[in-house]
Amino acid sequence: MAATGRQRVRRNLREVNELTNGPTKLNNILSGGPAPPVQVRGITAAGIELADGLIMPSACVFLDGHVFLWDVPSSLWSGWGKERFELFEVVVPKPEILILGTGKGVSHPPASIRMYLNSIGIQLDIMDTICAR
Template sequence: MAIRQRAVTALPNLIRSLRKEPLLKPPHNNSAALPSLRRAFSLYDQINLIDNVPDDQLRFEGYTDTGFTINGVQYEGSLLCVGNLVLSWKPNNFSDITPHSLSLFQVVRPIPEILILGCGRNIQHVDPEVRRFIRSTGIKLEAVDSRNAASTYNILNEEGRVVAAAVLPYGVSS
């Protein structure tokens, strides 16, 4: 909470300082390095601009190599999040993800518009059979690392969209 508060108080100063800086002129020689924007935008990882989220909505608040924190509760292992429902999910490795492990999406209503698949530490190539299965349910599939899956789920859920996440712990590397 203290980190978030510092980020929120630092953001107006950052914006003011960025507005005061003159626009950079392109260098005449191509060997000059461009300034890094990473420092200017690194606060994005620490703050949530959508602050008035209802208490009954799920929000990923953190992750570890073995699980996730959602709405203040620590969950170990893989999870399925559909709307505002959290379920323990059996796959422990990316290779364990099959149409059978995602069969819940044949019956869940309302049908999520997108399933965010958290692959663990690295993005993995999704088996074509799994892609076909998810497409057959009318859901779009996006495979990303689990950290980004949690963030994307938060943003889409906060926008009021019907979204689902199937996430492996961040420590899973293959």
């Protein structure tokens, strides 16, 4: 039996406990208002370190005050297809921008991934994620 888009998305994500009961609506972090509910302190050899000290050991998605581990291929861009990004079609609110860290250097995705994200209204920004410690 073929899996629906929502079923495929559920297999690619695993929710991590909500870290705070803070606001879940859009926040302008430059306005001096309340801090976002989940903040990244830095990138370490162990993973993504959150402001509260929790280490996320693998790729993750930060969305609406929640953190989800993201099941992605270990090789950059090999095995990355549209199905890795379909979750952004079903989440509410849909992000306007996806910031994607690519490791020690900036590595741009295949044009097909960028075009797919643009077609669903999401801008893609690529950055390196050099270990801070």
